[in-house]
Amino acid sequence: MRKFRTLLGATLAGACALTAMPGLAAAAPATAEQTAGLADTTGAYYTLAPARLMDTREGLGAPKAKIGPQSKVDLQVTGRGGVPTSGVGAVVLNVTITGPTSDSFVTAYPAGEARPDASSVNFAKGWLGSNNVTVKIGAGGQVSIYNRNGYTDVVVDVVGFYALDNSMVDRNGGQYEWFPPSRVFDTRTDPEGKPAAKDILEYSLDFGPEYNPHIKTLVFNLTAVSPTAAGYLTAWSGATSRPVSSTVNYGANVNVPNLAFVETTPCTGTEPYQWCTPGAPKFKIYTHASAHIVVDLVGDVDDGYSEWGMRFSPMSPTRIVDSRINQGIVGAVGPGATAKVTAPSEILTPDTDTLVMNVTAVKPTNNTVLIVWPADFDGLPKPGTSNLNPYANQIVSNAVLGVIGPNNQFNVYNHSGSTNVVADVVGTFYYPAPVAAGLAAQPDRSAPEVTGSTHR
Incomplete structure (x- = not known):
């Protein structure tokens, strides 16, 4: 049963370039579900701090060599980067292409299966870019990475995984819920102007005191607009130092989007100028080169609290x-x-x-x-x-x-x-069967209101 879902009266705020790493706020008291985990973890999402699993330029996770024409490498995923050794049904990866010698495409698919008639990243000769790729786990906990033409380096970062079964009860998983796509941040309309190279922007979404403690991950389309040079964006919770990974890779003077699953951390209420609501989820975006940044929200992952979770x-x-x-x-x-x-x-x-x-x-x-x-x-x-x-x-x-x-x-x-x-x-x-059977009329929910955004 499919139902129309809109934002739950969310408000938005933003700031950036904080030089001190924010402390973690004490969240609202945990519910029984937060403490004990989901009653059944099958198909639940588990967010991870971004971790690099493969870089053919460095020989990480694969031979130190470009992947050749009509060739593949089998990448070990389970047991690495925070991914458990068993009970994993699929992983969410960011796959980056760099230095291809020919127009081509790369396909990620379950190891041990016949290569499908499908593509994960399509690219031109000399292209630099990335794509968010969800891949079913194959034989031996591996996924296969196939390149069609020429030679190319491939970089793979993991950002999360989905449970195969009910074996993840000792972990704190979540469910995905969608929102009508909504543009929530756009530096092109920011009076502070275009973010400079190596800027760190910090943003927050306020879902209200009832829902804020339950939000774990935000899902959005992140776009780099008119970068002055080749580089990348990295989005992460901000609770740790910036990870050695990328979310969007871009060339100069092009507009490049990528879907992103980004873990959040709660606002402490002690941020400079108190720019965000205490307890509201926030995250950071780093830009390697000067580039405008656009964020289009499409969903979130909570701890199972919402009746709209999938x-x-x-x-x-x-x-x-x-x-x-x-x-x-x-x-x-x-x-x-x-x-x-x-x-x-x-x-x-x-x-x-x-x-x-x-x-x-x-x-x-x-x-x-x-x-x-x-x-x-x-x-x-x-x-x-x-x-x-x-x-x-x-x-x-x-x-x-x-x-x-x-x-x-x-x-x-x-x-x-x-x-x-x-x-x-x-x-x-x-929708899990009990939830789907119980969904009733559409709730009355309002669109987000932008309350502020700054950067320096």
């Missing part, structure tokens, strides 16, 4: 859209046009709500923007956000958490020119 069911990558062959969408999507996609029934259950996808724009005729949102939900128009920002004649992909509407459909909008679209599903979010 669990994840992993699957091997499955292509459901390829407009080049009229699969899912007939022909290229034209300027200002919206295509409606029906999710195949074989990948759905009655409680499926969201498709975890890799969506690819294939050689648009103009620079454009692609937006994905659920179809046929009353009161849910096309959002003022973006999922992909491809340039003309590029092949660009990004992870999308695609909510399906009451008719099992989602919309894909193309802003300019025409472009072919490809979508590969790597898993689904579903």
Whole structure:
């Protein structure tokens, strides 16, 4: 049963460039669920501090060499970077491509399985970029990383995992809930101007005193806009020093988005100028080069408190859209046009709500923007956000958490020119049966209000 979910009266605040690391606030008293963990952990999400699992430039996790044409490496994931040795169904990775010698794509898939007709990151010769990739765990706790053409270095960071079964009861897992995509931070409208190289911005979202203690992770599309040089963004909770990992990798003078699962830490109430609400979740973003930063909120992970929480069911990558062959969408999507996609029934259950996808724009005729949102939900128009920002004649992909509407459909909008679209599903979010059976009418919830944002 799919229901329309909006923000629970969230308010927003922001600040940045704090030189002292903030202390951790004492959270509100833990509920029994927080203390004991979820009653059943199957499909629950577990956030991790970002950790590097593979870097072919350094010989970490793989031979110290670029991955060659039609070649793969099997990456050990379980037992590393905070990922448990067993009971893991899928991992959430950030996969970065650097220094490719040819136009190509990389596919991440469960080790031991036949390579699927799907892609995880698409790139051009000389490209620098990354993509959020969810991968089902394969044989021996490994995932395979395949490169199609030429030679390329690949860097892999892990940010979280999903439980395969009910063996994670001693850990503090959570459930995902979606929000209508909402632009919450945009430095282009900040009077402080464009963040400088090596700036650290700090932001907070206030969900109210009832929900703040339960928020563990925020899920958003993070975009670097008009960077002055090649570099990267790193998003993390801010409770520790900046990790040796990246969230968005970008070249000079391009707009590059990436989906991000970012762990949060509570505001202490002692921050300079008291810019955030005590107990509200906050996080940091570091930019290596001067770049504008845009944050589009799409969901969160809480500790199981919300009735709208969902669990994840992993699957091997499955292509459901390829407009080049009229699969899912007939022909290229034209300027200002919206295509409606029906999710195949074989990948759905009655409680499926969201498709975890890799969506690819294939050689648009103009620079454009692609937006994905659920179809046929009353009161849910096309959002003022973006999922992909491809340039003309590029092949660009990004992870999308695609909510399906009451008719099992989602919309894909193309802003300019025409472009072919490809979508590969790597898993689904579903409402646990007792929750799905008990969901009632839509709640009355308001959109967020921006209350402030500064940086220096």
